[in-house]
Amino acid sequence: MNAKFVLTLLMSAALAACSTLGPNYQAPAANAPEAYRAAAPTAGAELQRDWWRMFGDAQLDALEAQALQASPTLAAAAARIERARAVYGATRADELPRVEVGASETGLRTSAKSVTTPVLGGQPITFEGWQTGVQATLGWEIDLWGRVKRQAEAAQAQLDASSLDAAAARVALTADVAAAYWQWRALADEAQALQRLRDSRAKAFQVAQTRFDAGASTTQDLERVRAELAAADADVADLPRRQALVLNQLAALTGQPAAELRLQAAPLATPPQIRAGLPSELLQRRPDLAQSLAQLHAATAQVGIAEAAFYPSIRLTGSFGYQSKDLSDLVSAPARLYNFGPSISLPIFEGGRNKANLAGAKAQVDESLAAFRGRMLQALREVDDALAELQGRAAVVEAQNRTLASSGQALAVARSRYDKGAVSYLDVTEAERTPLTTERALAQLRGAQWAATAQLVKALGGGWGSRDEGAGG
Template sequence: MIQLKSVLTLVAVATLAACTTLGPNYQTPAANAPAAYRAAAPAAGAELQRDWWLMFGDAQLDALQAQALRASPTLAAAAARIERARAVFGATQADRLPRVDVGASAGGLRTSAKATTTPVLQGRPVTFEGETFGLSASIGWELDLWGRVKRQAESAQAQLDAATTDAAAARVALTADVAASYWQWRALADEATALQALRDSRAKAFQVAQTRFDAGSSTMQDLERVRAELAAADADVADLPRRQALVLNQLAALTGQAAAELKLDAKPLAAPPQIRAGLPSELLQRRPDLAQSLAQLHAATAQVGIAEAAFYPSIKLTGSFGYSSEDLGSLISAPARLYNFGPSISLPLFEGGRNKANLASAKAQVDESLAGFRGRMLQALREVDDALAELQGRAAVVDAQNRTLNSAGQALTVARSRYDKGAVSYLDVTEAERTPLATARALAQLRGAQWVATAQLVKALGGGWSSPRDASGA
């Protein structure tokens, strides 16, 4: 009967434990995103996928991205953080279940005849000597009356979500940086071609100017001006390998290999394709760093419930059952049976303000996490606007430079025609070459800037990641 009453008591207390959860429940804060981006966003364009770089059909870029994803220590560290967070979550889940231990013991026993506590019978000390054997099982379970354990599991799950989205954000950043460096290297190769043509033209102009000066048909000022232009072109040509090496070194570091191992083929860059930016409100589903920030806010909110539960009583159910006997043969028998069970209650009466301080700290952490999310949201909006403005502005400049190139090309054609007819000298032809060759170099630089801005837009839009709530996979 006593056992039945105890069981009924445990059931009643366990039912009560499932009814109360302290602390605020997490709610996703409003993003407060504008209706549209400030910069003009293309209404149509390519939709980013998880492996977004495949849309460009560049096998060389694909290989670099695969190498980076395999060798990046940043991604390896992010994966380790996921495993650590998963282990913590598993440990908190275990706290919700009873703990069961079993044990066995065997040993000899003899009490002292000289000890103060030795009993005395008829003037003689009574000692005990023999063997003892035991088997036991114990159980312990903390009743989650106030939802402390539940909130711990909730916080651990949110931390696991944060670690997962942190890894996704690292992947987006890495692949965007690899693409930006690769496109920058290709743009430098295009610039090198244009720059070499400009240098060759300046060299021819200097030869003509030298010949005319030697013949007395031009002044020293004209000769030195052309010499200075050739020297400037030589300086640009000499500086280009340094710039290319720095970009190549960066690309090698991103892909986890030595720069000497990188063997790339230079191919001219065309205009980058348009990428659909979508609406600002979609960033919450598109950017893993925003999802990470929300997960951290969720974890902080759960910690408030944990801190509040510290003000309330803690009830633990403990019990043990086993056998103890001096004779191994009679160990498993009714007379050798022993057990005890029952609840234990602890109530905090004086903590020196510790619980109040912990609660205040938890609430402050929520405020900090909320402010961090809002700041990150503003930063995300700015990054998209910056990338769109960069692409829009570069496109306008490219259009103007193309018009310049067309007009300068026509002027060069006229100059060559007049030279063929003997109306002008070759120096006039080289002068006419100045604008189209310089414009070709500027266009190579602008094209590279467009592609780098494309990589920045990809990163700002989340690189094809989508929230697991809306699409599978991260």
């Protein structure tokens, strides 16, 4: 009998390896273009996992470290990874036999009125006493159609998707921190330029007021200069609000109160170029695209699980133990008991449930595939947008630099003529208008360039696929 049981196990294991229902996962084609629409620089810095270190800014390094440590978004992503790992472990357990051991001590008495009560000499025979038992049970589902295998495959894919979700969250967080930091520094540059413009407008108003009092100018001239001063005052007054909003955002990203955030301003230079690579490289560079493929993998495995529901399931069960009314005779041959054998379950009528589940699983595959393609298109657009921003801003900066150079020369001429007594000081302040306004515009443009740099970093995956991906942090 024992030999038959072992033979049954061996045959069942062989059958379990014979068939796995459902389609095997195959990664879809990315259908990426040969090049980005915007001209991508072929030379430039290569992004690494801790990409912000390439800028050599200790203040930014500290903010990024604080954000990575304190971010609730990353903490939630890490918890999702642990949950997916636990689900995967529980699913893999279904591939192995399940063994349980139990013991019991039971008091019992049979009924004298039951239809199953034995009768001897017209008198019912009842039994009363205590019964002790020790028993081990074995259960194992034969994975004849690969249902358990597909479950483990889907759980592994979901675990991969959770890990990639955490990586994508890290990329987004670090890029957002850098963008907010650079925006704050750009506002600090703009504040200095704006203050110089406001001071120039104040001097111009003083000159205009003096000329008006002396009858040398009209009310229209005075009010025009007064309006320009008021506009500059309004811009200066609004700047602290804009800076506070950026600081609040940066504080939230780094997990600290805004009142405790202390930053030192430093002028922004032109951002360095970052090599964008080819569109076909995005699959290896962006964790969100890899996550989308992992979700497609999980959905594909669910089709096999749904198909297996149409076929019989076979389960091997058995138990072995001892049962005796006397504890002293418990572990003895006469007290031994066992049972074993296979059980089969075949779905006959499910009211269309299995068919509906299969249709739903296939629809989920179609949805996941469409989601991947949509995410790929969005990724390509994000890179193109960032490259277009950088190229467009660079062209405007070049034009503004020419404006600044020409207006600076005009200002020098006006000051020379003022020193010679050829023009009034009001002419000098008027000549200051264009260079000071251009300085403010350049501060804003540099801020836009650095914001586009952060956008490009995020669009390229933030160095997720780089060689140092295994580094800590």
